[in-house]
Amino acid sequence: MVSKRVLLFVALLVLISPVFGVILSEAVGYHEPLDIAAEEVGLEDITEKVNWTPFLDYTVPGLPDTIGYIVAGFIGVCAVLALGLGVAKLAGRKGSKT
Amino acid sequence: MHIPDGFLDPLTAAVTYAIMLAYTAFAFIKLRREESEDKATLAAVLAAGIFAAQMLNWPIPGGTSLHFVGGALAGILLGPWLGYISLFLVLLVQCLVFHDGGITALGANVLNMAIIDVLVGYALYKAFPGKYKPVGAFLGGWLGITLAGVACGIEIGVSSQLPYGLAVTVPVMGVWHAILGVVEGVITAAVVTYLARRAPYLFS
Numbered sequence: 001m002v003s004k005r006v007l008l009f010v011a012l013l014v015l016i017s018p019v020f021g022v023i024l025s026e027a028v029g030y031h032e033p034l035d036i037a038a039e040e041v042g043l044e045d046i047t048e049k050v051n052w053t054p055f056l057d058y059t060v061p062g063l064p065d066t067i068g069y070i071v072a073g074f075i076g077v078c079a080v081l082a083l084g085l086g087v088a089k090l091a092g093r094k095g096s097k098t
Numbered sequence: 099m100h101i102p103d104g105f106l107d108p109l110t111a112a113v114t115y116a117i118m119l120a121y122t123a124f125a126f127i128k129l130r131r132e133e134s135e136d137k138a139t140l141a142a143v144l145a146a147g148i149f150a151a152q153m154l155n156w157p158i159p160g161g162t163s164l165h166f167v168g169g170a171l172a173g174i175l176l177g178p179w180l181g182y183i184s185l186f187l188v189l190l191v192q193c194l195v196f197h198d199g200g201i202t203a204l205g206a207n208v209l210n211m212a213i214i215d216v217l218v219g220y221a222l223y224k225a226f227p228g229k230y231k232p233v234g235a236f237l238g239g240w241l242g243i244t245l246a247g248v249a250c251g252i253e254i255g256v257s258s259q260l261p262y263g264l265a266v267t268v269p270v271m272g273v274w275h276a277i278l279g280v281v282e283g284v285i286t287a288a289v290v291t292y293l294a295r296r297a298p299y300l301f302s
Contacts, residue, residue, distance in 0.1 A: 006143055013150035020154040025163060033162055033274035034099050037251060037267040041258035046104030047197055056197050058153065072196065073153050079191045080149045084142025087183060090126070092135030 014073035018066040021058065099167075099250050099275070100192065100207055103200030107257040114205030114253065121213055122186060128179040138183075140300070141176050145184040148172065149191065156281075164278045169211050170219020170242035171286045174235055175293070175300060178220050185212035206253045210246040218242035219286065231294070232287045239286030240279040247275025 038045070047056070054061050055075065060068035106114075129138065148168035157163045168188075172181035189207050192198040199207045219238035226234030251271030255264035293300055 003143070006147070010143075010147050010150045013147070014153065017150065017153040020156055020165075024157045025155050027157060031162060032099060032164070033247070033271055033278070034101065034250060034254070036162065036274070037270040038105055038254060040266045040270065041255065041260050041263045043105045043254060043258055045102045047102045047200065050103050050201075051197055053195060053197050055195055058196050058198070069153070073150060076149050076153075076191055076195060077146045079195060080187050081142055081146040083187050083191065084145045084184070085139065087129070087187070088135050088138035088142050091129050091133045091138035093130070 010077055011074075014070060014077060017073050018069040022065045022069050099210065099247060099271075100189075100199035101203035101250060101254065103197075103202050105200070105254050105257060106203050106206060110253050110257050111202045111205060114203075114209050116205070117213070118186075118205040118208040121182065121208075125179045125182045125186075129183060133180055137176065137180060141172075141180040141184045142187075144168075144172060144175060145187045148184065149188045152188065152192075158278070162274070164281065166282060166285055167211055167215060167243060167246070169215025169246065170223075170235070170238040170282070171289055173216035173218075173220030173242075174223040174238060174286070174290055178217055181216040181220060182212050185216060206250070210249045210253075214249055215242040215246045218245055223290070232291050235290040236283040236287035238283075240276075240283030243279035243282045244272065244276045247271040247279070 035045075055072050058069050058072035058076075059065060060071045063071060148166075148171070151166045151168060153165070155163045155165045169181070169185050172184045175181070176184060186208055189199060189204065189212060193201060193204050193207070219235075219242040222238035222241060223231065223234040226237075248268060248271060251268040252264065254271075255267035257263070258267065260266070
């Protein structure tokens with residue numbers, strides 16, 4: 001039921017993502033307006049102090065950032081798709097209409 | 099605009115978590131009662147696409163960056179409940195697997211991007227008739243991001259150490275997202291217009 005063309009498009013997005021998420025981000029010293037606002041009021045990001053995941057910030061241990069970003073992207077896409085399809089099964093049970 | 103751990107005080111974190119949990123429960127009840135498996139499968143695929151799209155961070159001259167959020171698009175294509183579930187799953191995976199967005203900030207991030215952005219997108223799209231739908235989609239994408247940014251500014255403003263925190267964070271977040279939100283609006287309108295032509299069955 002999941003269109004192959006759509007999945008291909010998603011895969012393509014992931015493949016090109018490190019151009020933006022890694023290469024260009026490093027070029028501008030990636031930060032968002034949220035980071036600007038937080039700096040102004042003295043908030044501290046403690047992400048690294050309380051981290052539990054080896055895939056922090058879309059990196060994969062042992063892989064260069066660019067490749068790791070793509071691998072992380074595929075991990076994330078698969079995880080979201082798996083959860084989503086599981087949720088879809090809930091809709092398919094009693095109480096749903098087509 | 100994913101708020102990391104350390105930005106929110108316990109009360110703000112708790113309140114936003116409570117909102118998230120209640121809304122999630124309600125959305126799943128709606129899912130079981132009203133949604134078809136086909137539409138929910140579409141939601142799963144859209145969620146995967148939104149996850150991928152969010153990984154494209156565009157640098158902006160001036161030293162900041164933005165990424166497409168997709169809440170308004172999800173609300174337009176899926177309605178408020180499945181649209182919520184799509185973004186909720188994206189934010190959940192981003193937080194738990196990649197620590198993109200703090201675990202203490204999950205409630206706030208969900209409120210901003212899965213509730214506010216989705217509802218605003220959905221409402222504005224519905225408000226415009228027939229041939230003006232692209233306008234509704236653009237405004238939904240733009241205002242959804244702007245209001246999500248304002249909400250984010252409120253959450254970190256009340257959590258800040260400074261007594262005038264809100265007076266700083268709300269304008270910074272609001273103005274920046276009102277500007278950057280134009281891109282989200284354009285992409286939302288473009289995608290909606292394209293799908294309306296190529297896959298009109300999505301808009302039943």
